[in-house]
Structures are given as C-alpha cells and as structure tokens.
Amino acid sequence: MVGSGSGIIGLMTNLGKGMAAETPKRVFVVHWRGQTTVSDGLFEYLKQSSIHIDLIVRDAAQDSERLKKIVEEAKQLRPDLIYTFGTEATLGVVGLLRAGRVNFIDDIPVVFAAVGDPIASGIVADLVNHGRNITGVIHLPPEQAQLEIIKDYGAAGHIGVLYNSAESYGRGAVKEIKAVALKSGLTVDVESCVDENNQPSLAKTFEAIKKFKQLSVTALYLPSTSFFIPHAQDLNQMILDLQLPTFAANEQIIRRGPALAGLISSLDQVGRFAGLKIIQILSGAANIREIPIERLSNFVVLINRETSEKLNIFPTVKLLRYADVV
Amino acid sequence: MNKFSQFAPERITRRLLWFIVSIITIAGLSVTLTTAYIQYQALPQIVAKVELTTINKLIQQLTIGVRYGFEISKLREINYLLDEVRRDHEEIGYITLIDKSGKVLALSGNSPSADELKTLQISIDAFDIDLQDKYNFRNFGLSVVAQNDTVGQIYIGQIYVGINDNWILRLVINRFLDVATVLVVVGMISTELLMLLLDFSILAPIRAFSDWRKSTMSTENARIFTQIGFSDLRSILMVVGNIGYRNALSPEASMPWDLVLRYIRFSLFLFIFGDSICISFIPLLSSLIIGPEFGSYRSLLLTTPVAMYTLIFASVQLFAVSILYKFNHKTLLIFSAILSISGYLLSATTNSLAPFLIARSLNGAGLGLAFLTLQTAILSTAPVNKRTTAAATFTSTYFLGTFSGIVIGGIASQEIGYEYTFILAIIPMAVSALFGLIFFGSSREIKNHHQESVTQTRSSALIIKNIKFSSLVGLCAIPNRMFNTALLYYLAPLFLGSVNFTKSEIGRAVSLYGLIMALFAPIAAIYVDKWRKHELSVILGSLICALGALTLVVSPTYGVIGSIVCMGIGQALSVPSQIALVPEIASTEVKLVGLARVMSLFRLGERLPAFLAPLGAQFLIGVFGYSGAINSFSAWLFVSTVLLYFVLKASHARMHRNP
Numbered sequence: 002m003v004g005s006g007s008g009i010i011g012l013m014t015n016l017g018k019g020m021a022a023e024t025p026k027r028v029f030v031v032h033w034r035g036q037t038t039v040s041d042g043l044f045e046y047l048k049q050s051s052i053h054i055d056l057i058v059r060d061a062a063q064d065s066e067r068l069k070k071i072v073e074e075a076k077q078l079r080p081d082l083i084y085t086f087g088t089e090a091t092l093g094v095v096g097l098l099r100a101g102r103v104n105f106i107d108d109i110p111v112v113f114a115a116v117g118d119p120i121a122s123g124i125v126a127d128l129v130n131h132g133r134n135i136t137g138v139i140h141l142p143p144e145q146a147q148l149e150i151i152k153d154y155g156a157a158g159h160i161g162v163l164y165n166s167a168e169s170y171g172r173g174a175v176k177e178i179k180a181v182a183l184k185s186g187l188t189v190d191v192e193s194c195v196d197e198n199n200q201p202s203l204a205k206t207f208e209a210i211k212k213f214k215q216l217s218v219t220a221l222y223l224p225s226t227s228f229f230i231p232h233a234q235d236l237n238q239m240i241l242d243l244q245l246p247t248f249a250a251n252e253q254i255i256r257r258g259p260a261l262a263g264l265i266s267s268l269d270q271v272g273r274f275a276g277l278k279i280i281q282i283l284s285g286a287a288n289i290r291e292i293p294i295e296r297l298s299n300f301v302v303l304i305n306r307e308t309s310e311k312l313n314i315f316p317t318v319k320l321l322r323y324a325d326v327v
Numbered sequence: 328m329n330k331f332s333q334f335a336p337e338r339i340t341r342r343l344l345w346f347i348v349s350i351i352t353i354a355g356l357s358v359t360l361t362t363a364y365i366q367y368q369a370l371p372q373i374v375a376k377v378e379l380t381t382i383n384k385l386i387q388q389l390t391i392g393v394r395y396g397f398e399i400s401k402l403r404e405i406n407y408l409l410d411e412v413r414r415d416h417e418e419i420g421y422i423t424l425i426d427k428s429g430k431v432l433a434l435s436g437n438s439p440s441a442d443e444l445k446t447l448q449i450s451i452d453a454f455d456i457d458l459q460d461k462y463n464f465r466n467f468g469l470s471v472v473a474q475n476d477t478v479g480q481i482y483i484g485q486i487y488v489g490i491n492d493n494w495i496l497r498l499v500i501n502r503f504l505d506v507a508t509v510l511v512v513v514g515m516i517s518t519e520l521l522m523l524l525l526d527f528s529i530l531a532p533i534r535a536f537s538d539w540r541k542s543t544m545s546t547e548n549a550r551i552f553t554q555i556g557f558s559d560l561r562s563i564l565m566v567v568g569n570i571g572y573r574n575a576l577s578p579e580a581s582m583p584w585d586l587v588l589r590y591i592r593f594s595l596f597l598f599i600f601g602d603s604i605c606i607s608f609i610p611l612l613s614s615l616i617i618g619p620e621f622g623s624y625r626s627l628l629l630t631t632p633v634a635m636y637t638l639i640f641a642s643v644q645l646f647a648v649s650i651l652y653k654f655n656h657k658t659l660l661i662f663s664a665i666l667s668i669s670g671y672l673l674s675a676t677t678n679s680l681a682p683f684l685i686a687r688s689l690n691g692a693g694l695g696l697a698f699l700t701l702q703t704a705i706l707s708t709a710p711v712n713k714r715t716t717a718a719a720t721f722t723s724t725y726f727l728g729t730f731s732g733i734v735i736g737g738i739a740s741q742e743i744g745y746e747y748t749f750i751l752a753i754i755p756m757a758v759s760a761l762f763g764l765i766f767f768g769s770s771r772e773i774k775n776h777h778q779e780s781v782t783q784t785r786s787s788a789l790i791i792k793n794i795k796f797s798s799l800v801g802l803c804a805i806p807n808r809m810f811n812t813a814l815l816y817y818l819a820p821l822f823l824g825s826v827n828f829t830k831s832e833i834g835r836a837v838s839l840y841g842l843i844m845a846l847f848a849p850i851a852a853i854y855v856d857k858w859r860k861h862e863l864s865v866i867l868g869s870l871i872c873a874l875g876a877l878t879l880v881v882s883p884t885y886g887v888i889g890s891i892v893c894m895g896i897g898q899a900l901s902v903p904s905q906i907a908l909v910p911e912i913a914s915t916e917v918k919l920v921g922l923a924r925v926m927s928l929f930r931l932g933e934r935l936p937a938f939l940a941p942l943g944a945q946f947l948i949g950v951f952g953y954s955g956a957i958n959s960f961s962a963w964l965f966v967s968t969v970l971l972y973f974v975l976k977a978s979h980a981r982m983h984r985n986p
Contacts, residue, residue, distance in 0.1 A: 155403070306396055315397060317404040319411075322388055326395035 025053040026283045029080035029109075031071055031094055032060040033087035034227060039114050039140065040086060042272025043279075050280050061090055063227075068093040075106060082279060085113045085137075087227070088122050088170050095135055097123040110282050110289045113137030114275035115268075117225050119294055121173020128294040136278055136289050139296035140271045141170075141225050141250055142264045144177040148187070148222075150264050150302060153320050156220035156246045159188040161213035165201050165226035166193035174224035174250075190216055194228065201228040207239060214243045223260060225250040233257035237308075246314050252303060256327050261308040262316065264300045271297060301325050344525065348518050355510040363503040370495050371465040374418055375456050375488075382422075382469060382488055385412050389424065390473035390483065399473075399483050400432060409435035417827070418498075420464050420491035424471065426484040436489070444468070444487045464489030505738045505831050512600075512731040519593050587708050590766045592720060594660060595701040596728045597759035602667060602694045603732025603841070604752035605674070607834040608740045609633060609687075610820045616683055626949065628680065630941035633816045635684050636691040638938030643695025644931045650696070651703055657767035659700040664760030667693030668753050675749035693756075704767075719849040722903055726848065730841030737834015789919065790928050795912040795978055802971035803869055804905055804933035807898060810872065810960040812940035814894060815840055819887050822953040826884050836888050843895025844902075852903040861904040861911065862975055868901025869968040876961035879954045890957055905929075 028047070032040065036058075047054050057080060061068040072094055075083055083106065085091040091113040096105030116122060116137060125131035151157045162178055164171035175191050182189040192209035196202040206229075213221055221240070223229060229236060230253045237258035240247050249260035252268065274297060281287045302324035309315055316324065385408070392402045399405075409422045413435050421436030423444060431441050438444070439462040449468045450457045456467045467490075471483040605612075613632045621628055643650075650659065670689030677683055702721055709717035732752075739748040791797055815837055823833045855864045875893020879886030909929050910917050917925050947956035 309397070315401045315403055316392070318389060318392060318402050318408050319404060321391045321395070321397075321402070326397075 025055045026082070027055045027057060027078070027080040028279065028283075029075045029078060029083045030056055030058040031068070031075075031083065031085045031090045032058070033068075033085075033090040034063050035060050037086065037115075038268035039272040039275070042269035043084065043114065043276045044272075045269075046273040046276030047279065050276070052280060052283055054283070061093070063089070065089075065093065069104070072104070072106060075109070080109065082282060083109055083111045084275065084279065085111060086115055087113075088116045088124075088168065091116050091119075091124060091137070092122060092169075095124065095133070098126060098133070099123070107134055109134070111135045111137075112275055112279050112282065112289075114271050115140040117141045117170035118173035118177075121176065122169035125294060131294060132290060134289055136282075136292040137294050138271050138274045138278070139294065140266045140268065142266065142296070142300045144174055144224070144250075145181045146264050146300065147248065147250055148178070148181055148185070150262055150320075151220050151222065151248050153317055154220070154246065154248075154262065154314065156248075156314070157187055158219040159190070159217065161209075161216065161218035161221045162189055162191045162224065163194060163206065163209050163213070163221060164191065164224045165228050166195045167199050167201060168226055171224055171226055178222070178224070190218060194226075201226070203232055203235060206232070206236070210236075210239055210243065210245065214245060219246070221245050221247040223247065223249040223251065223254060229254055229259075230257075233259055241308075241311050244312060246312055247308075255303045255305050258305060258308055260305065261312055261314060262302065262304045262324075265303050266297050266300055270299075303327065344518065344521055347521060348514065351517070352510075352514060355514070356507065359503060359506045359510065362506070363499050366502065367495065367499045370499065371490055371492075372456075372458055374490055374495065375458050375465065375467055378416065378419060378488060378490065379456060381412060381416055381419075382486060385409070385422070386469070386471050386486060389471065389486075393473035393481055393483060394475055396475070396477075400426060405433035406435060409433055418491055418494045420489040420494070421487075422489075423487045424484065425487070427482055432484065438487070438489070439464075439466075444485075447487060449485055458490075462489070463492060465492060465495075466490075501829065501831060504835060508734045508738065508835065512735055515727060515731060516596075519589070519596060523589060523593060584708050584710060588705060588717065588720060590762070591701060591704050591708060592724045594759045594762045594767075595697075595705070595721070595724050596731075597755040597762065598660075598664065598667075598694075598697045598701070599725055599728025600732040600735075601671075601752045601755035601759065602690065602697075603729045604736035604739065604748060604755075605671075605745075606729075606816060607733050607737050607820050607837045608745065608748075608830055609636075610817050611824050611830070611833075612745050613683075614821075616678060616680055621680075626945055627942070630817065630945045631680075631684055632687045633812070633941040634938040636687040636694075637812055637816070637934070637940070639688045639691030640695040640698075641931065641934035641937060643692055643699065644927060644934060651699060655767075656700050656704045657763050659696055660763035660767065661760045663693045663697035663700060664756050664763075665693075666690075666696065667756050671749045671753050671756070675746045697759075718903065718906065719852045722852070723845045723849045726841045726844035728841075730838045730845055733838035733841060734831075734834045737831040737838070740834075741830040787928055790913060790916045790925055793913050793916060795975065796909070796916070796925075796929075798971055798974040799865075799905060799908060799912065800929060800932040802967040802974065803865055803901070804929065805936055806960075806964040806967045807869060807872065807901060807905075808933050808937045809940045809943070810964050811840075811894060811898065812937040813944040813960050814887075814890060814957060817941040817944045818948070818953060818956055819891060821948075822887055823884070825953070836891060839888065840891050840895040840898075843892060844899050847896060847899035848903055851900050852907075855900070855904050856907070861908045864904035865901045865908060866968055866972050866975075868897040868899070868904065869964055869971075870897070871900065872897030873961045873965035873968060876958050879957060883954045886954070887957065890961070 030040070044056070047056070057078065059071045059074070061071060068090060075094070083094060085094050091111070094106055095111050096107075111134065113119075113124075113135070114137060116124065116139060118141075119125050119128065119137065119139065124135070125133055148157060148160070151160060160178075160182070162175060164175050166172055166175075171193075178189060179191070181187075190213065192212060194201045194206040194209060196205045210221065229249075230251065233254055234257065236254075240259045247260045249255055249263040250265070251260075251263070252265045254260045255263050255265070274295070278292055281292060282289050302320060304316055304320075304324050304326045306326050388408060389399065389405065393399050405424065409424070413419050413422060419436070421434065421438035423434040423438040423441075424432045425441060425444065426432050429441060429445065443462055444466075447459055447461065447466050447468050448457050449470055459466045466487060468485050468487045471486050473481045473483055475481050609632055610629070613629050617625055617628045619625065654662075666689050670686045670693060673682055673686035673689065677686065705717050705721045736748060736752070739751050743751070819837055820833050823836055824830075828836070851864070855861060872894045875890040875897065876886070878889025878893070881889075906926075906929075909925060910922055913925050944956050944960075947959050951959060
C-alpha cells in the first residue's frame with residue numbers, strides 16, 4: 002500500500018487485454034503533506050484504468066528544500082508524467098508562469114490537484130488557454146458560493162475574513178471575496194494570520210479573531226489554508242468562547258469543529274478527476290495544452306451539528322435538503 | 328297551385344335548423360352542467376389525494392434535520408418551505424405545522440387558529456384521507472414522524488392542510504366554460520354545416536324546381552314534365568336531386584346569391600378560426616422562445632412576432648388591387664391556406680427566433696390574402712343594394728371565427744401544448760381550402776378600364792388630400808387599430824399571464840372582443856344605417872372604446888377584461904360605420920378612382936401602422952407598467968376622437984356656408 006513516504010507501486014488491471022506486454026507508463030507523484038483523500042481517489046481511478054502505470058511516490062512533507070531534491074530526482078528519472086498535490090508542490094515543480102525554467106520542469110506533462118487558484122498562484126494566466134505543459138483540478142468552490150452559504154445562515158451582514166497572506170491562494174481568495182462583497186453590498190473586514198516574519202502564526206490568528214469580535218462581525222470566514230488544519234482544536238475553543246459564527250472552505254476545519262458550515266468539494270472526486278486527465282494524456286487521447294484546468298461542477302454543503310448547537314446557530318430547512326451533516 | 332306557391336322552404340329549413348340546434352344545445356348544456364356538479368362534489372377528495380404526495384414530500388424535507396439530530400423547533404425558515412409548497416400548489420389554502428405540545432411551529436396561508444385545528448381529525452390511513460369541511464376549507468391533518476438512526480421514530484407533531492374551496496370552484500367553472508365553449512364552437516360549425524346540408528339537399532333543389540315549374544316551359548322541360556307527371560313522386564325526386572346536385576357543386580353558377588354567400592362564409596369562418604387559434608398565446612410563447620440570452624434586446628425582440636404578423640398582413644393590402652384582378656377567388660384562397668399552413672408547420676417545429684418570425688410572416692401573408700379574397704368574394708356576390716348585409720355577414724363571420732379560434736386555442740394550448748395546437752390549427756385551414764377547391768367556381772374581380780386611367784400614385788395622392796378622409800384614417804382608424812392590436816395581441820395576454828390566468832382563461836378573456844363584435848356589430852350596423860348616424864356612431868364607439876380603460880381604476884386585472892369588453896362594444900359601433908363613412912366622405916374620389924382603390928387605401932392606412940403597436944406597448948410597459956400602457960393607448964384614442972369630432976364639425980360648418 003502507498004504510504005506517506007516514498008516507493009514504487011505498479012497499477013495494472015487489464016492483463017487479459019495484453020496491455021502487460023506494453024511498456025508501463027511511469028507517473029511521478031509529488032505530495033506536499035503526505036497522502037490525502039485526493040490521492041486515494043486518484044490511485045483508485047488509475048488502478049481501474051486499462052493502462053499499466055508504475056507510480057513513483059515522493060512526499061515533500063511541507064519542506065521546500067526537500068521538494069527541490071524531489072524535482073531534481075524527477076528530472077533524472079524522466080517519468081511519462083508528474084502528478085502534484087497542492088499549490089506549493091505544483092509551484093515547486095513547474096515554477097511561476099514568468100519564472101526561468103532552470104530549476105523547474107517544463108518538458109514533462111504535469112497534472113496537479115488541490116490547487117485553490119492557479120491564476121492567483123501564478124501557475125497559469127488562463128484556465129482554458131493556459132499554453133503550458135500542465136493541467137489539473139481546482140478543489141475549491143468559487144468564493145461567491147461560500148458567501149451564499151453565509152447568507153443562507155443570515156450571517157452575511159458583516160464578514161471577517163481571516164486568511165494566510167503568505168499563500169498565493171489566500172491572497173487570490175481575498176481579492177475575489179472583496180469583489181463579490183462590493184457587488185452584493187456586503188461589509189468585509191480582512192485580517193492575515195501571517196506575522197512579521199511572513200510566517201502564519203497562532204498568536205497572530207488569535208489576535209485577528211479577537212479583533213473581529215471587537216468589530217462585531219456577524220460571521221468569520223476562513224478561506225482554505227493548510228495552516229489552520231493542525232490548529233483546529235485551538236481555534237475551536239476560542240471561537241466557541243467568543244461565540245463567533247465561523248464558516249470555512251476547508252473540510253477538516255468544519256469536521257474538527259471551529260467552523261459550523263462551508264461549501265466543499267468531494268476530495269475523492271477531485272483525485273478521480275485528476276486521474277481522468279492523466280489517462281487522457283497517457284493514452285494520447287488529448288494534448289495536455291488543450292486540456293483545460295477545471296473544478297468539479299458539484300459541491301457539498303457540510304454542516305457541523307455540534308458546533309451549531311454550541312453556537313446556537315441553526316441551518317435553514319432548505320439548506321438541510323442538500324447538506325451533509327457531521 | 329296556391330297551396331304550392333305558399334310553400335316557403337326557407338322558413339321550414341330555418342325552423343328545422345333551430346329545432347335541431349336547440350335540442351343539441353339543451354342536451355349539451357345539461358350534460359355539461361351535470362358533469363360540472365359531479366366534478367365539484369368529487370374534486371376535493373381527488374385533489375386531496377394528489378396533495379397527499381406533496382405533503383408527504385414536505386414532511387420528508389421537514390424531518391431531514393431531525394434525522395441528523397437537530398431539534399425541529401430550532402431549524403430556521405420552515406415557513407419559507409411551506410410557502411414554497413403553497414406557491415407551487417395554488418389549490419392549497421394553508422399549511423400549518425404544530426408541535427406535539429400544540430404550539431404552532433410554522434404556518435403559511437390563512438390558517439385557522441391552533442385551537443380550531445385541534446378539533447380536526449388526524450387521518451390514520453394515508454391512502455384514504457379524512458377530508459373535513461370546516462373553516463371555509465376542506466381540511467386534513469397528518470402526523471409528522473421522523474426516523475432517527477440512533478433513537479428510532481420521533482413524533483414531532485401534526486401538519487394540517489386546507490384545500491381551497493374557491494380554487495376547486497374556479498377549476499370546475501373553468502372546465503365547465505372550456506367544455507361549454509367547445510360545445511358553442513362545435514355548435515356553430517355544425518349549424519353552418521347543417522345549413523349547407525339543408526341548402527344542398529332541400530332548399531336549392533326546391534327553389535330550382537319551383538323556378539323550373541314557374542318558367543315558361545321549354546320544349547325539353549315540357550317533355551319531361553309530361554313524361555313523369557306529378558303523381559310519380561320518385562321521378563320528381565330524381566329530377567330534383569339532379570338539379571340540387573348540380574347546384575351544390577357549382578353554387579355560384581345557378582344558386583341564389585344568399586345561398587352562395589353561405590359557401591363563402593363557411594370558408595371564411597374556418598380560415599379565420601384556424602388563424603385565430605394562436606392569437607392569445609403568441610406573446611407567451613414568444614417569451615419562451617426569446618429567452619434571457621438575448622440580453623437587453625429581449626424586450627424589443629418580444630414584440631417582433633406580433634409586429635411581423637401585423638406588418639405582413641397589412642403589407643398584402645398594398646398589392647390588393649393587382650392581386651385580385653390577376654387570379655380567381657379559388658386560387659387565392661388555396662394559396663392563402665398554403666401560406667398559413669406552412670407558417671403553422673414551421674411554428675410547430677421550431678424553437679428559434681428567426682424561423683418563428685418567418686412562420687409568423689407566412690401566417691400574416693396568408694391571412695392578409697384570405698381576408699382580401701373572401702371580403703371581395705362576399706361583396707361581389709351580393710347585389711349592389713344588398714352590400715351592407717354582405718358587409719355585415721363578413722364582419723360577423725370574421726369575428727365569430729376570431730372568437731371561436733381564440734377560445735379553442737386557449738383551451739388547446741393548455742391541454743395539448745403549443746406545438747400540437749399549431750398542428751390543430753392546420754385542420755380548419757385545410758378544410759377551408761378544400762371547401763374553396765370543391766365549391767368555388769371561377770369567380771374573380773373584373774377590371775374597370777375607365778378607372779384604370781388614373782395611376783395608383785396619383786389616385787392615392789388625390790384621396791389623401793381629402794381632409795375628412797385623412798382625419799378619419801389618422802384620428803379614428805389608426806388609433807382604434809393600434810389600441811386593438813396592442814391590447815388584444817400583446818398587453819392583455821401578457822398581463823393576464825403575469826397574474827396567473829390559465830391559457831384557456833386568457834383565451835376566453837381575449838375572445839370576448841370577437842364575441843361582442845360578432846353579436847353586436849350586425850345589429851348596430853342595421854340601426855346606424857337606418858338612422859344614417861355613421862359619424863355619431865364612429866365618435867361614440869371610439870369614446871366607449873377609449874373610456875373602457877377607466878375600469879382599470881377599479882381592478883387592474885378585471886379592468887383589462889373590462890377594457891376588452893368596452894373595446895368590443897365601442898368598435899362594434901365604430902368599425903362598420905368607418906367603412907360606411909368612407910364612400911360618403913370621399914364620394915368625389917370614389918367616382919374618379921373607384922371604391923376598391925379608396926377602400927384599399929383606407930385599409931392600408933389603418934392597418935400598416937398597427938405593427939408598431941406591440942413595440943409601443945412594450946415601451947409603455949417599461950415606463951408605466953401594464954395598466955399605464957393600456958391607459959396611454961386609451962388616452963391617445965380619446966384625444967384623437969375629440970379632435971375628429973371638431974374636424975367633422977368644422978367641415979359641416981364649411982359646407983353650410985358654401986353649400
């Protein structure tokens with residue numbers, strides 16, 4: 002089984018059709034923080050395909066230096082395709098759109114998953130006509146849809162947005178939220194969890210939340226960032242103490258408690274969708290430059306019942322018709 | 328001999344006809360009324376059973392939260408969910424959710440109080456609801472139970488639903504009116520057919536035989552007469568039948584003019600009936616074809632199907648004179664039907680704007696041509712001293728066809744959808760053409776060479792210079808026609824549709840105009856002719872038409888119907904009188920260029936600008952709303968009528984000064 006470390010796995014199911022005789026395709030997998038549900042979905046999809054694929058799995062463990070070494074290894078191995086998980090891993094492999102190509106890879110097709118905003122992150126300039134040797138799947142719903150959930154709770158009067166300004170995705174999300182708020186006449190206040198060293202910090206996070214409470218925001222919204230996930234319990238306590246209705250774009254933040262609801266993608270489906278794109282490329286069915294970067298068309302409203310009870314804020318019956326409750 | 332000469336076949340056939348029609352009408356209405364009464368008794372239970380599915384779905388949605396572990400009383404916006412159900416189900420008067428302690432959790436509609444609801448029985452058998460007639464509703468109550476994975480079944484409370492008695496009544500009345508309308512239209516068509524049948528098999532042969540007998544006996548007739556003798560009834564019938572058969576197949580050749588008129592009238596009725604079938608729903612269909620993807624141009628484009636139809640219809644009048652002199656009536660009628668049928672086939676098979684506009688243009692051209700052909704056929708069939716009667720025949724048949732088509736179109740579009748209604752409309756058109764093909768002879772309009780010496784341009788200029796003629800067109804015919812087109816073809820269908828009138832109700836409302844015109848116009852024409860009060864009739868009719876919009880003050884919805892009724896009464900007075908006034912006020916021009924050209928110019932002037940009516944209506948809706956748009960047209964007609972009154976008065980004063 003694939004672990005969070007490194008290894009080579011052979012995925013091939015269609016021996017009867019003589020595919021075994023063909024040279025197996027090698028897919029170089031680059032994880033940023035170990036194997037996630039997204040990669041589970043991807044591996045499952047690839048396993049069911051008729052192409053014999055050897056997976057070479059590497060994990061950067063959220064370490065940029067380690068990621069550089071993985072990129073060097075990929076250059077030497079010359080796989081048929083590279084798969085990356087997350088914005089950091091993808092940028093580490095392909096580099097910014099306008100950056101030099103020396104330290105990055107541009108002659109091997111790269112398929113990414115779980116990149117929140119490839120344009121704001123500087124990976125591509127356009128999702129359809131991107132012109133790069135790269136494609137992938139965006140795992141987050143549009144911010145406008147997130148705000149609709151907050152509106153449905155009747156809490157969209159004054160929204161505090163707490164984001165990670167060290168991540169390009171966070172900056173892009175804030176830009177989008179401000180644009181939507183301007184259009185719909187919502188009041189939005191924005192704070193970053195990044196300290197003076199340009200690193201996200203818990204102290205800074207708590208400080209921002211308290212500030213929002215003082216500003217009497219009607220809702221706190223947390224755009225997706227991996228920084229909050231390990232600190233979910235701490236955040237949970239503080240948010241409950243302050244009785245602040247919190248919404249999040251990250252599934253784990255909702256499941257572990259601080260957020261009472263949010264719109265999420267099925268991560269398993271994100272992985273499978275990335276798998277489909279990989280098969281299209283490896284089978285020669287489509288040119289990677291012509292495969293658009295896409296997001297799923299269906300999202301799930303996730304509601305945390307316990308948080309709702311503790312905050313004494315409840316969903317509408319209409320929202321419950323299409324929501325998942327944890 | 329005396330006995331035979333007193334024999335009046337017309338009277339006998341009429342009496343026979345009235346007897347048959349009365350029996351059919353009484354029987355039809357009795358069956359329809361009985362059916363309506365039975366429906367009124369049975370419908371609430373049927374409706375309630377249907378609603379049971381709706382309410383069970385609602386209970387499922389209400390209990391989702393409970394299944395997840397939420398307390399139902401804490402969930403938000405339950406009322407909105409109930410409102411949503413009621414919005415989609417007009418028949419539900421109220422829905423009230425009461426918790427197990429008897430407290431109202433949510434309600435929608437004019438619900439009885441919680442204490443009153445508690446007196447109602449809760450239905451145990453979900454398939455056989457206990458419907459209770461109380462508090463002005465047919466009520467039923469159900470238990471609300473949620474299934475929780477850990478706890479099992481959780482009793483939440485009761486939900487009470489009231490079926491709206493008024494809705495049931497409205498449904499029954501609607502159905503009754505639908506059936507009654509179909510009966511009336513079928514009755515009218517049957518009457519016409521019966522009359523034709525009686526003419527064909529009894530009246531024409533008897534008249535022919537009578538003429539033959541009265542005439543100086545030719546050698547051949549005398550020979551037959553002697554040969555068969557009056558005692559041989561079988562032989563008489565053979566002779567009679569033979570004459571009748573020949574007469575019926577070429578009526579214009581040997582039948583009296585009033586019987587020939589019936590053949591033309593039947594064709595006209597069927598053609599107009601077919602053409603009017605889609606009048607009431609074209610604006611609604613246009614709003615489906617022209618979707619939001621057309622952006623800011625949408626509101627303008629919405630008017631184009633009606634505008635195109637009206638424009639092409641009027642444009643055909645431009646070529647009236649040349650077309651009528653070139654082809655015979657039969658050819659023109661068949662060609663009109665081909666154009667209209669093609670239009671309907673295209674309408675039935677397209678969902679795109681461009682083909683739909685082409686289809687409407689084909690229908691406009693078909694109607695324009697048929698209108699010209701059948702009007703002139705009727706007028707030229709009648710003797711000169713009977714032209715008023717012939718014109719009244721045309722007007723009443725035209726509006727009976729319009730009335731029948733609109734109501735049947737409304738019902739048909741409601742029951743079978745737009746596409747099949749277009750296909751349905753093809754049938755009367757095709758029968759009309761077939762009727763023309765079989766029974767129309769070679770009748771046509773004959774050119775008068777003396778009148779042709781004046782060119783069309785010169786004659787038009789000559790006629791327009793006549794101030795009274797121009798005033799009649801500009802201050803009466805145009806505002807009347809514009810108001811008529813805007814209200815009946817655009818504003819009324821759209822407005823009534825926006826306030827949830829069903830398609831058949833819209834059809835019935837719009838068709839009131841045709842019904843009133845058909846009934847009232849011939850009677851009004853007789854008296855106006857008798858008293859020679861054409862000018863007064865034009866002024867009075869236009870004022871009634873304009874002032875009808877005042878009913879909008881009482882109720883915008885029923886005001887629209889009031890406006891239609893007033894328009895029917897007003898235009899029944901003014902429209903035939905306008906036509907009668909034309910030869911009177913343009914007598915010099917008629918002598919110079921002929922009545923056909925003067926009338927053609929009058930019709931063209933009246934109808935050509937009508938295509939702007941829907942565009943103007945759409946603009947006015949944007950500025951003032953529906954009521955404001957109707958008021959604007961009525962105000963225009965009012966002011967124009969007052970101006971016309973002064974123009975005519977001044978003209979009379981001038982005539983008195985310079986006799």
